[in-house]
Amino acid sequence: MIKKRTADDRKAKLDTSLLEHVNIFDKPLGKQASEFDELQILIKGCIANDRTMQKRLYDKYAPVVFGIIRRYVDDNSTAKEILNDVFFRVYTKLQQYSFQGAFEGWMRQIAVNIISDHFRKSNKHDNIPKVDPEKYDVHVETDTIGNINYKQLLVLIQDLPPTHRAVFNLYVFENYSHKEIAALLNISDNNSRWHLNDARRRLKERIQNFMK
Amino acid sequence: MDQYKKHIDDLFREELSDYTESPPAEVWHELRNRLDGEKEKKRVIAWWWYGVAIAIILSGIGLTDHMINLQHNVAMNNVPVAHQQPATAKVINDEVITVTKENVVPDTKNNNVVNNIASPANSEHKTHSKHTHQAKVNTDVLSSNANVVNTMPASVNETKSNAPSVVEHNVEQSSQAGNAVPTTAKFELSVDTRKHKIKIAYSDSNVIKEKMLAQNNPAVTYENDNVATSPVTIKTEGTTLPKINGTNIVAVKTQPVSKTKVATIQKQPVTTNIQGVASTTIPVKKINDKLLNTASKIANNAAKLPVTTALKSLPVNATLKPVDNTIVAKTVKQESYKTFNVERKITPSSANTTKRNVSNEKQDITASANSTSNTDKKTTVLSAKTNTTEVATNMNAVDNKTNNNTGNGVANKSTPTDSIIVKKRFRHIEAGIKLGAESGFQSYTLNSIIGSPYIQYSFTNKLLLIFQPGFKFSQLSNSSVIKPQNYYNITDSGSIGGTTISWVGPGRGTSKNYYYETFDSITVNYHAIKTHWELELPLLLKYNAGGSIMFSVGPVFTFGKVVEIVNNKSQVNVSRVDSTTNSSALVPAAQFYQHPGLPYSLYSPANYQNTSSGIFRFGYYIGMSYVLSKNMMLDLSVQQNISGASNIRNTDIKSLYTQPYFRVSFAYKLFDNMKK
Numbered sequence: 102m103i104k105k106r107t108a109d110d111r112k113a114k115l116d117t118s119l120l121e122h123v124n125i126f127d128k129p130l131g132k133q134a135s136e137f138d139e140l141q142i143l144i145k146g147c148i149a150n151d152r153t154m155q156k157r158l159y160d161k162y163a164p165v166v167f168g169i170i171r172r173y174v175d176d177n178s179t180a181k182e183i184l185n186d187v188f189f190r191v192y193t194k195l196q197q198y199s200f201q202g203a204f205e206g207w208m209r210q211i212a213v214n215i216i217s218d219h220f221r222k223s224n225k226h227d228n229i230p231k232v233d234p235e236k237y238d239v240h241v242e243t244d245t246i247g248n249i250n251y252k253q254l255l256v257l258i259q260d261l262p263p264t265h266r267a268v269f270n271l272y273v274f275e276n277y278s279h280k281e282i283a284a285l286l287n288i289s290d291n292n293s294r295w296h297l298n299d300a301r302r303r304l305k306e307r308i309q310n311f312m313k
Numbered sequence: 314m315d316q317y318k319k320h321i322d323d324l325f326r327e328e329l330s331d332y333t334e335s336p337p338a339e340v341w342h343e344l345r346n347r348l349d350g351e352k353e354k355k356r357v358i359a360w361w362w363y364g365v366a367i368a369i370i371l372s373g374i375g376l377t378d379h380m381i382n383l384q385h386n387v388a389m390n391n392v393p394v395a396h397q398q399p400a401t402a403k404v405i406n407d408e409v410i411t412v413t414k415e416n417v418v419p420d421t422k423n424n425n426v427v428n429n430i431a432s433p434a435n436s437e438h439k440t441h442s443k444h445t446h447q448a449k450v451n452t453d454v455l456s457s458n459a460n461v462v463n464t465m466p467a468s469v470n471e472t473k474s475n476a477p478s479v480v481e482h483n484v485e486q487s488s489q490a491g492n493a494v495p496t497t498a499k500f501e502l503s504v505d506t507r508k509h510k511i512k513i514a515y516s517d518s519n520v521i522k523e524k525m526l527a528q529n530n531p532a533v534t535y536e537n538d539n540v541a542t543s544p545v546t547i548k549t550e551g552t553t554l555p556k557i558n559g560t561n562i563v564a565v566k567t568q569p570v571s572k573t574k575v576a577t578i579q580k581q582p583v584t585t586n587i588q589g590v591a592s593t594t595i596p597v598k599k600i601n602d603k604l605l606n607t608a609s610k611i612a613n614n615a616a617k618l619p620v621t622t623a624l625k626s627l628p629v630n631a632t633l634k635p636v637d638n639t640i641v642a643k644t645v646k647q648e649s650y651k652t653f654n655v656e657r658k659i660t661p662s663s664a665n666t667t668k669r670n671v672s673n674e675k676q677d678i679t680a681s682a683n684s685t686s687n688t689d690k691k692t693t694v695l696s697a698k699t700n701t702t703e704v705a706t707n708m709n710a711v712d713n714k715t716n717n718n719t720g721n722g723v724a725n726k727s728t729p730t731d732s733i734i735v736k737k738r739f740r741h742i743e744a745g746i747k748l749g750a751e752s753g754f755q756s757y758t759l760n761s762i763i764g765s766p767y768i769q770y771s772f773t774n775k776l777l778l779i780f781q782p783g784f785k786f787s788q789l790s791n792s793s794v795i796k797p798q799n800y801y802n803i804t805d806s807g808s809i810g811g812t813t814i815s816w817v818g819p820g821r822g823t824s825k826n827y828y829y830e831t832f833d834s835i836t837v838n839y840h841a842i843k844t845h846w847e848l849e850l851p852l853l854l855k856y857n858a859g860g861s862i863m864f865s866v867g868p869v870f871t872f873g874k875v876v877e878i879v880n881n882k883s884q885v886n887v888s889r890v891d892s893t894t895n896s897s898a899l900v901p902a903a904q905f906y907q908h909p910g911l912p913y914s915l916y917s918p919a920n921y922q923n924t925s926s927g928i929f930r931f932g933y934y935i936g937m938s939y940v941l942s943k944n945m946m947l948d949l950s951v952q953q954n955i956s957g958a959s960n961i962r963n964t965d966i967k968s969l970y971t972q973p974y975f976r977v978s979f980a981y982k983l984f985d986n987m988k989k
Contacts, residue, residue: 164333181340199796240318251328273322301321
C-alpha cells in the first residue's frame with residue numbers, strides 16, 4: 102500500500118544542503134537524460150576497454166575535437182597525431198572523469214592541454230619583450246565580411262604564425278586570460294598581449310585584402 | 314556607424330566556435346592499433362632490456378676471457394731482465410710512485426749476467442695449442458767459485474745428495490745462445506695508491522710488454538718488505554737446448570679440459586727458464602717514507618729477479634717431467650685454485666752439484682759455489698698469501714737426462730729434490746653497507762631511502778659478483794589517485810496515483826501525478842597509503858672498467874605489497890518529492906527522477922583497490938660505481954621493474970611499478986678478506 106504524503110511533508114525531509122552537494126536538479130531530463138545515460142554507458146564501456154564503445158565515443162566526439170585541433174594546427178599529419186593523442190589520453194584517463202561538468206568540456210580541456218604540450222615542444226619562443234603596437238582598431242565592417250565563409254576564416258587563422266595562432270585561439274575560443282595563456286605557452290603576459298594584438302591586426306588586414 | 318562594425322574576435326568566435334571537421338578514417342585505425350599495441354609495446358621494451366642486460370653480461374664475460382688470454386700471452390712473452398743496478402724511485406705525483414730500472418744487458422760472456430734474454434719472437438708458445446702448452450725448463454747450474462749474487466730471493470731449497478753447493482737460478486748466458494742478443498731492458502714499477510694497483514712494465518729493445526696487477530692479480534705480489542716465496546717465471550728461449558751445466562726441465566702446461574690428456578713433446582721443445590720471483594705486498598694507503606722505502610726495496614728486489622712471471626699463464630695443473638723430452642701432461646679437474654707443478658730430476662754430480670740456497674727471511678742471498686746447505690731430499694713448499702693470491706712453490710729436481718746427454722749430469726734419477734707448485738686463488742671477498750636515495754621523475758612516484766648490506770666476490774680482477782639485499786622505505790609523492798565518486802542507492806520510490814484534474818475531449822485527460830523517492834547519496838573518497846616498503850634482492854655482475862669506474866648489471870627481485878588505495882564513504886539519506894502534470898498515464902518513478910553519479914550497484918571497490926597478489930616483482934639494474942677512496946664508493950644506478958603490473962588497475966599506481974627509478978648511493982667497505 103502506497104503511503105500518501107503531502108507535498109509539504111515530503112519537502113520537509115529534503116535537505117537543501119545535500120541538494121547543493123549532489124546537484125540533483127541540475128541533471129538533464131527527458132531527451133537530455135537519455136543522452137546522459139548513453140554517455141554513462143559509453144564511458145563505462147570505454148573504461149572496460151570495450152573497443153565498440155571506444156569507437157562510438159570516438160565517432161561522437163572526434164569531429165568536435167578535430168575541429169578544435171584544426172584551428173590550432175595547419176599541418177594535417179600533426180593534427181591527426183594530436184587527435185590520436187587526445188583520444189588515447191581520454192581513454193586512459195576516463196576513470197578519472199567524475200561526471201561533474203560536461204564531458205565535452207572535459208575532453209576539450211584535454212585537447213587544449215595536448216595541443217599546448219605539442220606547441221611547447223615544437224616552438225621555441227623568444228622571450229624578448231615585445232612592444233605593444235599602438236592602438237589598433239580591431240573591428241571589421243560587417244558589409245565586408247558578408248561574403249566570407251567559415252572555411253576561409255579558418256584558413257586565415259591557420260596562416261597566422263604559430264604563437265599568434267595559439268594565443269588567438271586560447272583567448273578567443275577558450276576564454277583564457279593572458280596570464281593563463283602565458284603559463285600554458287611559457288611566454289610572458291605582455292608577449293601574450295602582443296601576439297594577440299598582432300594576430301588581430303594581421304587577420305584584419307587579411308580580411309580586407311581578401312575582400313578586395 | 315558602430316552597428317556596422319564587428320569586433321574581429323566576435324567574428325571568428327561566431328563563425329568558428331562550433332567548427333567541426335571529420336577526421337580521416339586512418340586516425341581511428343592508428344588509435345585502435347595503439348590501444349591494442351600498448352601491451353605489446355611494453356613487452357617489446359621489456360625484451361629489449363633483457364637483450365641489453367644479456368649482451369652486457371656476455372660482453373663482460375668475453376672481455377674478461379680476452380683479458381685473461383692477453384695476460385697469458387704477455388706473461389709467456391715476458392723477457393727476463395738483468396737487474397744489477399740499484400733502483401731509483403721517484404714520486405710522480407702525490408699518489409703514484411714509479412720505480413724505474415733500466416739495464417743494458419751485457420754481452421754473452423759476462424758471467425755476472427743473471428738472465429737470459431731471449432727474443433720472444435723465438436717463443437714457440439706463441440703458436441701453442443690452446444689445450445696443451447709445451448715448454449722446456451732450463452736451469453743453469455753454476456759450479457764456479459765466482460761471487461755471484463743469488464738473485465733468487467725466494468725460499469727455495471734445492472738439495473744435492475752428496476756435494477751441496479749453491480745453485481744459481483740465474484742463467485748464465487750461454488755463448489751459444491745466439492738468440493740472446495744484447496738488449497736494452499727496462500723494468501718499471503709503479504704504485505698507484507688511488508687505484509690500489511701495482512703496475513709492472515717490462516720493455517726491451519724488441520718488445521714492450523706491460524702487465525697490470527690488480528689486487529687479485531697473482532702475477533707478482535708483494536708482502537710487506539719481506540720475501541716470502543718464489544713464484545715461477547717461465548721464459549721461452551727458443552728451440553735450442555742449453556749446453557751448459559744445469560738441469561733441463563721440460564714443462565708442459567695445459568689448459569683446462571674435461572678429461573685427462575697425455576701429450577708428447579716434440580724433440581726440440583721450447584726451452585724455458587724457471588726462475589724465482591719475490592713476493593711482497595706494498596701498502597698503498599698513503600704516500601710516506603715507508604712507502605718510498607718499500608718501493609725502493611721492491612725495485613731492488615725486482616732488480617734481482619731475473620725473471621718474473623704472470624701466474625695467469627699457468628691456469629691449470631700441469632705435471633712436468635723431463636723424460637727424454639717426452640712430456641706426460643695431466644689435466645686435472647679444475648678447482649677453485651690452480652696449480653702448476655714442475656718436477657725435475659737433478660743429477661747429483663760431484664763437482665757441479667747444485668744447491669739452491671734459500672732464506673725465508675732475507676731476499677738477497679749471496680752464495681758461493683762452495684757454500685753448503687743441506688736440505689737434501691726435501692721438498693720445500695713455499696707459500697705466500699697476498700691480497701689476492703696464494704702462491705706455493707715447490708720444486709722437485711730430479712736427474713735430467715738431458716744433462717747426461719751433455720755430459721754434465723750424473724745419474725741419480727730417483728731423487729726428487731725440487732718441485733714447483735704454483736697455486737693461485739681468487740678469493741677476494743668484500744662486504745659493507747650501502748645507503749642511498751631513489752626517485753622517479755613522474756608525477757606519481759616513490760621517493761625512497763635504501764639501506765643495504767652488500768657482499769662482493771671477485772671472480773677475476775675484472776669480473777665481480779655482488780649481492781646487495783636492500784630494505785627500501787618509500788613515500789608516495791601524491792596520495793590522491795582517484796577523484797571522489799558519487800553514487801546513489803534508491804531505497805524507496807514510487808508514484809502516487811494520478812488525480813485527474815481536467816478532461817480534454819473524450820477519453821483523454823490530464824492528471825497530476827505525485828512522485829516520491831528516498832535514496833542514499835553516497836560519496837566515495839579514495840586515497841593511497843603514502844608510506845610503503847619493499848625488500849629488494851639484486852644480484853649483480855660487476856665489471857671493473859679501470860680508472861676507478863665499474864659497471865654493474867643484473868636482475869633485481871623485489872618483494873613488497875603494492876601501494877594500497879583505501880576509500881571511505883560518506884552516505885546521506887535523501888528523500889525528495891516532485892510532481893508532474895499533463896500526464897495521461899502514471900509513469901514509473903525511476904524514469905522520472907534523474908540522479909547524480911552512478912547507481913550504487915555499479916560500485917565496485919575492486920576497480921580501485923589493488924589485489925593482494927603481485928607482491929613479487931622482477932626488474933633490471935644498470936649501474937655505475939666510482940671508487941672515491943679505499944673504503945668509499947659512489948653508486949649511480951637505474952632500476953626498473955619489467956615484470957609488469959597487470960594486477961594493478963589504477964594507472965597512477967601502476968606507473969609506480971613500471972617507471973624507471975634513479976638511485977644515488979654510497980657504499981662503505983667494512984670487511985675485506987685481503988686486508989692485512
